[in-house]
Amino acid sequence: MSVTIYTKTGCPYCKAAMESFEKQKVEYTEINLSDHPGKVEELVKVAGIRKVPVIVDGEKVTVGFNGGG
Template identity: 40%
Template sequence: MAYKITVYTAPGCPYCTKAKNYFRQLGLNFTEIDVSKDYRKAQELVRKTGQMGVPVIEIGNQIIIGFDKDRIDRILGVR
């Protein structure tokens, strides 16, 4: 099953880098939104999640706060 994956990031965020590298390792395409450069998307993220920190990962209609590899794997059916 193909999932739409969006990763909300900011420069210098080590967990953002880990998340992006993990999706690349799995061979999955994702959309990266740098909230430091897109104020409108940053506001949308806060409205949607109540979070001001990154990474926030959206897989389909599931929202993951931080790089929670176990939860990502469960949603994607990895392993």
């Protein structure tokens, strides 16, 4: 399984999500909007919102991270 996670530098929920993925050995691609501000429009297109984290797993889009997995 491979997912994409949109993050920003300093976001504790983003960090927690990535740590959870690593523990579960989930492959993911991080798109850090602090480093790639041009990707914000891509985020809005995918999620309809400018908040992070946004986790995209195929057709499933999740806004936020609550410690689940």
